[in-house]
Amino acid sequence: MAHTLSALLGAACLVGAVAGPASALAQDAEFVPEHATAKETMDPGPNVFVNMQNWRGGPSAVYMYSANDLTLKGSVSGGAQSHFTASKDGKTIYLVSGFYPRISSGAGEHVLQIFDVATNRLQKEIVLPYKVTQYTDDRALLQLSADERFLYVQNATPATSVTVVDLSKGKVVQEVPSPGCYGIYPATKGYSYSAICNDGTFTTFALGADGTTFESKKSDKIFDPDADPIYLASERAEGDLLFISYHANVYRLSDSEGVVKPVSVTPIAAGVDGNWGTSGYSVVTYNDANGILFVPMAPDHHDGSHYHAAKEVWAYDLKKKELLYRSNVDGLNAVYVTDDALPVLYGLSIDQNKVYKYEVDPGARFAAKKVAEHADFGFATTLASSP
């Protein structure tokens, strides 16, 4: 048997040696070698941005998905514990993160990186004061002024302050001390922003025209941080600021007169069985076209459950003060709704490491139906969409 096998192998080799050159010649005539290249730009169309925040020394990344079907189109990356925001036109990403050459020991620096969305390419870097807050990402930690000239960066050493970057000059122009206050909520015009303070007040910081000076005004007490703490997450509704508490009370505030004033407080879970409470990180999102608030909610709410995954997203009509619909969702920790007449809701799940898309039906009391999903590759608590 061994002799037979050897004979067959020998014959095969002989045939191969004789026929080989002819086959190679045939392939040469047809074969076109490939070349490694780089795609110049992302595929066109609206995007969803998701900030994947790396707490292990980096890299963090902003993933860019097709807003239509959540296909992953591109990404930009920075250092550790990133915070991000995007320009209104969706063409520029601002990413602030930490770069630690030895990862977990020794010196480091905090850097603002500005990326072109279309090409995913780095446009500019600005080194920041080495005191950027190292905190689970929230959109309130990195914000643009209304005209996008200034970028405001939250610091915590743990003493809190805000670094002001003049983007037109490409440099840091001021550090505004804000002891006991945290979060950045820019005014809809001019160069002022407000912050939440530890006694339940807000302080509004009004910058000078060149960003190098400031004046501040403190509000009356707005909420009780012991009994009804609010999240950092916020959204605009007809010019007002919306916040929500752990216990699902919506605080509508006005900052139009240079100091924050209360407009209304609306408990959205009052009278609903099951002890429902707000659940997640990015927990307030508002559809302008229809005036509908969307909030991730979970039952059996208790002390310490406020960042847990939501079981439902509630659609709430703030004008009529009416709970319209409770949609089942996949354990979301963050939500974002578009401002379109036909709203689209996007959500993130930390447990599932996924981003989801839901179509919302205004004709069905704003019920949300899942239509797409994709992996989001890590710890993500903030998202936004672009035109």
Added chain:
Amino acid sequence: MAKFIDNLMEWMDTMAEARTRRIASVAGRRSFLQKAGGALVGGIVLPMLPYDNSNGAAFARGLGEPGEIPTDCEYWRYCSLHGGLCAHCGGSITQCPPGSMPSKVAWVGTCRNPNDDKDYLVSYNDCCGKGGDCGEACSRQEGDRPGYRMGLASESSWCVANGDKGIHCTLAVVVGIAQ
């Protein structure tokens, strides 16, 4: 200007710590300032406290705890914990693993000890200067507040004030009685 701001920030950190410690000593039960005082005190006073040098065996005195402190997330002193216990990483409940250092500042929880039915201030110091995971994390986060009450904010890295920023694991150190 930058130097002035740095000095101001340093002064604010120092003054805030001193002020909150002073108010904490007279503030009411479970008040924020009491907790925040503990938060800032935690890192500063930690080295001066009767400190566990025996892998957790001696620290339990006076708290009615067993010789070996449990690491189950539901154990009472982890009521506001948000991180992985250093007891799983070569350290103990109150000791950072070799090669890492306790954070200079910390967040604080107020936890009810079922052994004596008293509330204790528990300082959750991160251990800094090393990376790498070492065991399951606990995320009870009771009493957690966002960064506007930084001393209660478990979503922050607490290695912010250390030179070495790597976060390795977290301690649960009982630093006082909440009265």
